Amino acid sequence: MITNHIFFRRRRAVLIALLLLMPILSSCLIGNSPDTSAVLSEMQKTAGDLPAGNTYTTKSTPGAPDHLSESLLTALYGTNGYPEVFGRAESISLWISSGLHACEFAVFLCSNRRDTEEIADLCLGRIDTMQHFVNANSAKLSLEEASSANLKEATVAVVGRYVIMAVSSDAKSAVSAAKEMIS
Secondary structure: OHHHHHHHHHHHHHHHHHHHHHHHHHHHHHOOOOOHHHHHHHHHHHHOOOOOEEEEEOOOOOOOOOEOOHHHHHHHHOOOOOOOHHHHOOEEEEEEEOOOOOOEEEEEEOOOHHHHHHHHHHHHHHHHHHHHHHHHHHHHHOOOHHHHHHHHHOEEEEEOOEEEEEEOOOHHHHHHHHHHHHO
8 A cells, every 4th residue: 555655656746747847848849930020020120221012921810911821822932833832831921022123031931841942942933933024024114223133132041940032132131130030
């Protein structure tokens, strides 16, 4: 009888110790990944004087004006429909300039490293599409020379599970700000 009592006491002590350690262990496994919206905000701060634009995120409520929908992602990055890799992303935030300015920032938090490579390729494709549009339409639409310059400075970077895309006059500084916040 005494043996059972000691056994249950030890078992209860171990259970309490595990419950107390669980938050610490889970934070080590998950890590503190900054929210994509916060990273995007840091990128925008470095860009200085940006044209008018809109911010979208997958974290907002569907139907809200800032919700990043599958249809918008398809329009921006899809070639043959919605890229399935976006469905596996933990969070996506992007800022798109209004009008005919080639100025965009995007932050993707992927669930694994393999997805970062696929999303980085989609970002490079987005930049290529923008470049073709500007080249084909700059005379017809009187596009500013800044659009071409922004596209020449465009940068895509992979930082851990994040993919960062910057199309602006100072894309390198925007990506550096993102990297600093993520690291």
